[in-house]
Amino acid sequence: MPDFSPVDYAVPGFVLLVLIEMIWAWKRRPDAYEAKDTLTSLAFGLGSTVSGLLFGGFFFLLFLGVWEYRLIDFGPEWWTVWWAWPLCFVLDDFKYYWVHRAGHRIRWMWAAHVNHHSSQHYNLSTALRQTWTGPFTFGFVFALPLVLLGFHPAMIAICGGFNLIYQFWIHTEAIDRMPRWFEAVMNTPSHHRVHHATNPRYLDRNYAGVFIIWDKMFGTFEPETRDEKIRYGIVKQLGSFNLLWAVFHEWIGMLSDIWKAPWRHKLSYLLREPGWTHDGSRETSDMIRARWKQSRAQENPVALKNSIAEGQEAA
Secondary structure, three states, X not given: OOOOOHHHHHHHHHHHHHHHHHHHHHXXXXXXXXXXXXXXXXXXXXXXXXXXXXXXXXXXXHHHHHHOOOOOOOOOOHHHOOOHHHHHHHHHHHHHHHHHHHHHHOHHHXXXXXXXXXXXXXXXXXXXXOOOOHHHHOHHHHHHHHHHOOOOHHHHHHHHHHHXXXXXXXXXXXXXXXXXXXXHHEOOHHHHHHHOEOOHHHOOOOOOOOEOHHHHHOOOOOOOOOOOOOOEOOOOOOOOOOHHHHHHHHHHHHHHHHHHOOHHHHHHHHHOOOOOOOOOOOOOHHHHHHHHHHHHHHHOHHHHXXXXXXXXXXX
């Protein structure tokens, strides 16, 4: 099977769509783009590409080694088994949900994934904010079951590429809502705006890549509401456009916490959720959301009840 990277072919389309959105923003939403922020996003994308070239070959060879022990054999011409492609795509997206969820719930993995959330703007250039340090989080382990099931590493890589291409277009405010049937099954700009929000009600929600059904199945879905303006970025904003600080700030913070923590808590700063501290000096997303719900219930219990009902109806 010839080498094929769908993302490489999609890059010109990415550039064209960013330019179209910039024109839209210039006319409708001048604050949607900020020059330094966009340049930082582009630099992230370039660095991520270099990181992929440096480490991609190693992981591909590793997966090929694991593939030798596959449980199912699709034959020597595995790429001609038509039904394996859609099945691989769905299973890869299921895998993406869990690796993405782990990227928000395990600080070691968050140290790499936080890069994607560090912009306070939400536009198509934000989609290019991809990690440089992802290979150090061992997220590739989540794909090993697919390899053992018999899916060739190249098939997984191609399906993952199309998954990434799909996710590009949902990083926009230019599209409000898709048709109701589409919103019910697929990830959309509305659903993904929630994922990039720092509002307490939205924290750590909507991890989906392509199919939003995973979030609805596993209790992490939250619909976008019209009564609350979304604030983008991370809970503790960077406050800087310094590229190296943006890339490594969470690694630095995590290692600093580990260094200063008592021995019995050091591993927890590596494996527990972002914001966790042994002395309670900071808050996790669960704590922030619980505090928000308690405050909302005290101020306006009817509004909170209606908000919960809206979420259940959307799910």
